[in-house]
Amino acid sequence: MPETQTDAPARTADTYFLFAHEPYYPSPGTQEINTTVVAADTLLHPQVQQPDGARIHDHLTRARTPGEIIPLSTLTHELGGGAHWPQVGDWEMVTTDLVHLVREGECDALSLGLPEIARALLCAGPDSQVRVLDAASDQVIAYGLQERAAVLAEVDMFLTGLVAEREFWPGDGLLPPIFRRV
DSSP states (O other): OOOOGGGSOOBOSSOEEEEEEEEEOSSTTOOOEEEEEEEGGGGGOTTSOTTHHHHHHHHHTBTOOTTOEEEHHHHHHHTGGGTTHHHHOOHHHHHHHHHHHHHHTSSOOEEEOOOHHHHHHHHSOTTOOEEEEETTTTEEEEEOHHHHHHHHHHHHHHHHHHHHHSOOOOOSSOOOOOOOOO
């Protein structure tokens, strides 16, 4: 039986899902695309593996800040470092389906070609560090929470500019969201 809004944490509209993926080039001579941001509701698209997409959508939209960009790595962190992904869904298949939707123009997306360190920071969990050896100085440089927040702020700046012109279209024929008991 479906639950009411009073039975569970509030679902937040206007959240976004950020994930890294295998790089591709949209056309000859263009920049590599290696990271994508879609509206959370795109996970409800019928061409996304279901019910996995709907279950990820459920986790992605619970008790968030409107307009929040949630990286896949943050969900992984929230799901016990990935231990609970099997109960939620196949995130690899879902993100593959999302990339296909984006490339076919079946939804709106912010497609990014992030530099290596920025991408690594978004792929690492929210409390993780990315360590890089600077060959010139033979020093290890650690990038962490502040640098990750800066990358997310930059992505948010681009996204805010796009959404100000037009709300992100998650695609047509979306499935209804699922409701879970807590």
